[in-house]
Structures are given as C-alpha cells and as structure tokens.
Amino acid sequence: MNETTMVTTAPAAAERGPARGGFWRRWPQWAPWAATLWALGYGLTALGWTLTGSGFPPAADPEPELSLVGDVPADAGAPLFAAVALAAAGTGAVMARHRAGAEVPRWWRRFAVGLGGLLAVVLLVVVPDMRILAVLGYVPMIVALAPFDAGLRADLGNAFGPEHVHQVLALAGGFLWAAATVVYARRTAGSCVRCGRPDRAARVATVLRWGRAATYVAAVIPALYAATRWLWVAGVPMGMSREQLDAAAADGGMVAAAFLGSFALVGTVLTLGLVQRWGEVFPRWIPVLRGRSVPVGLAVVPATVVAMLATAGGLSLTKTGLLDARFTASDWAAVGPAMLWPLWGVALAWAALAYWLRRRGGCATCGAEG
Secondary structure (H helix, E strand, C coil): CCCCCCEECCCHHCCCCCCCCHHHHHHHHHHHHHHHHHHHHHHHHHHHEEEEEEEEHHHHCHHHHHHCCCCHHHHHHHHHHHHHHHHHHHHHHHHHHHHCCCCCEEHHHHHHHHHHHHHHHHHHHHHCCHHHHHHHHHHHHHHHHHHHHHHHHHHHHCCCHHHHHHHHHHHHHHHHHHHHHHHHHHHHCCCCCCCCCCHHHHHHHHHHHHHHHHHHHHHHHHHHHHHHHHHCCCCCCCCCCCHHHHHHHHHHHHHHHHHHHHHHHHHHHHHHHCHHHHEECCCCHHHHHHHCCCCCCHHHHHHHHHHHHHHHHHHHHHHHHHCCCCCHHHHHHHCCCCHHHHHHHHHHHHHHHHHHHHHHHCCCCCCCCC
C-alpha cells in the first residue's frame, strides 16, 4: 500500500450486521443517499434559477439584511449554489457507494469529508437566520391565539413564507450532509458507522470533562433572555424608555414577552436535564413513563436542532446589529442576550454530545460496550 491510499478495517469489524430497529435506527444506511438526492434536487433547482434569472431565494427575500447570504446577488449566487450542490451530489454518490474494507485515496477522503463538513456547516448556520428561531418561538403562541385574533392568523401565514421554507430545506440538507459525512468518515477510518467506536479516548474524555460546564452555559443564556422579558412584563423598563414599554404594553407586546420568557425558561430547565438524573430516567410524577429510561434521542435531537438554530440566529443578529448598525446602545436589553446565542448554540451542541457519549451504551451494530 502506498502513501496515497488507506485501507479500512474489514467489514466484519466495522459493520458486523444491520442495526435492529426501525427506519431512524438505520440512518447510516439511508442518510448518505438521502443527502445525495437532496443535493441533486437543490442543484437542479438552482440551475433553474440560473437559467430563468428568477426564483433565487435571497434575491426574493423581503428582509435580506437579516440574512448572512442576503447580499449575494442572484446572477452570482444562483450559478454558485447550482455548481456546489451538483458537485456535492456527485461526491455524495461516491461516498454512499463506499463499502468498508475498500481502499480510498487519502486526498479523496480529505476532499469528501471536507466538502461534506463545509456544506453541512453552511446549510446549518449560514443560510438560516434569526427568523427561523423566532418562528419556532412564536408559532406555538400564534397557533394558540390565532382563532381569536385575525392579525395573528395573518402572522401564521407569514411564518410559512418562501424565505422560511428555503431555510427549513437548508436545515434539512445540513443535517443530512452532517450525517452522511460522519458515516463516510467512520467507514473509511474503520470505525463503526453507528456509534463511532473505537473512539479516540482522549477526545471522548475531553468532551465528557467539559460537558457539565457546557450544559450550565447553555442553560444560563436563555435564562438571561427570559429575565429581561419577564422584567418587562413586571413593568420594569430595562433597556428601554418608559414610553417604549408603555407603547409595547398597549400594543399587546407583553403577551409575547411573557410567552417567550416562559419558553426560554422551559429551555433552561430541559437543558439542565442533560446533567441531571431526571434527564436519564423519567421522574415519578410523570404518569405512565415514571421510572423508565429517557430515550437518548428524545434529549439529543431537540438539543441539536436548537443548537443549530441558536448559532445561526445569533450570527445573523450579530451581523445585523454590528455590521449593519441597526441596533443602538439603548436596545441592549432587547438584543443583548441574543448576541450570546452563538455561544449558546456551541455550548448546547457540546452538552448534547457529552450526554450522548455518556449514555450511548452498547452498540447493536458492532457489539461494542461502554
């Protein structure tokens, strides 16, 4: 074997057999192909934007200043998006067809893993912006109150506008490409595609060692956000004038502040569950489920999604506030806590990873324990 190739371990060591369970447990089998199909579909759509000169989502965005890609012109962005997506589709097909035990050129592995990882990052935290996180926070309130308020019913329709749909599709593609890249990296390294073992012990130990601290950071930031909103509800004009607070109250803004503050506090409590006993075993006061083990995915999946949304929202808000200078010092209570969202996202992702590593248990695919 020369220096340009690498040989993975035999399939029997890395993929002893198919994982038991349903569709979601078989994600290492279908995720690479799903990512490839997503890239092909997006690439062909972007090619249509290029040829027709219309339909490019950032160009049609009514508030492009809120997005990190809002300033990308259609005549450059559409062909760029098409070229990258179609190249990713071709790369993804090769990645999906790879089988453990086959030789892979080192340069190709680095290129494929690098492209897949970069594409996942762009789709997860660059294309989406703070409006997706806002939709996540406001939609439950809008759904609950829309039957009694025509204005809220209109807001519900706006929540599913083209710019939001495009960002949701980007998030879906980002998660698919993250999964596909992880599978390919593990296969070509001789690791189990499902659990990643054998791990590098030092890296696992580092994640676990800082997991509790990351959890506390991820819990404090939404709590700070909640504190400012509840102070407004209590009539304290923190970070705004008394006139602004009175105007917001007269316009019904305190209902939204109370809801968002409560929503953030719920997030804080659930985040703390990542390092608490009740985050692993349902407490006694929960009917039916009491005493049962909390499914790992029930904690990890929502935490990961919120981590990506918080990071994307924080980056776009930072761009809007600092680079575009749309916010002033007097807005510190309204936007100050949100400037910490990128840190919140990173900390929450770290906390979720530590929780998964701590609870992953034995692997049904490779049989590894611990």
